[in-house]
Amino acid sequence: MPLLECKNVIKRFGGLTAVNGVNLTIEQGALAGLIGPNGAGKTTVFNLLTGVYAPTEGDILFEGASIAGKKPHEIAQRGVCRTFQNIRLFSELSVLDNVRTAAAVREKIGLAATVFRTPGFEKVEKSATADAGHLLELLGLYNFKDEQAKNLPYGAQRRLEIARALATKPRLLLLDEPAAGMNPQESDDLMHLIRRLRDEFSVTILLIEHDMNVVMGVCENITVLVYGQPIAHGTPEEIQSNPKVIQAYLGDEDGDGLGDVGGKADA
């Protein structure tokens, strides 16, 4: 059974059809990409997968069960977690606490247990701290653990977002433009990191990314969306040589800088 299946998913906002008949199958352990020009509907797909929106039509199955229209926290508890295009951290909290609070969400620790520091709470807190430390080491953030998140360099903040998402122990990790704003060295490191995460955490990854070097370098399967519709699906090689994809990018005349499949786009 695939981990995730979108079946003819449609999302309309009034008269605008942002997602128009998306069929997408993600197998367990896959490292998949979702690409397309600006406004193609990529982030809307993530919002549908995480319960921010309910599909207007169609169904979304996670491990065989429908999650279409379920509340975001229910979907998160089933094991779907995401990062955002615009970094969303607790900027005043330390790096370690940013990750520990995410782990606490997973453990569903009640308020009373937190206030009265029950033995159950102490145990969970200890294991959350140990897990958080391990994640910070893996993501090269351990030396920053006591810094406030807002003081971290940009690339490190992006890695901290990933650490927070992983702390919830997801089965499916959705990364929305993880390389945005990174320099070439940072995006190169990110590619290695994404592969390691998939292997070490056995987590399935679906990412949205405009940086074609990252997409082509790291994804095993890519789906291309244009005006809300999937126009191609395949390996990086298949996608790069697909005439429809080339046309969609090169025919892009709105000046958004996406006319270079195979080259670096608007990072």
Ligand SMILES: Nc1ncnc2c1ncn2[C@@H]1O[C@H](COP(=O)(O)OP(=O)(O)OP(=O)(O)O)[C@@H](O)[C@H]1O
């Ligand atoms: N809540 C909303 N209400 C109305 N229209 C929306 C809403 N969310 C997205 N849209 C529209 O849906 C379309 C798809 O937007 P979306 O953000 O999903 O595209 P995208 O592929 O992620 O773009 P980008 O690469 O620029 O982030 C756009 O035309 C956008 O304006």
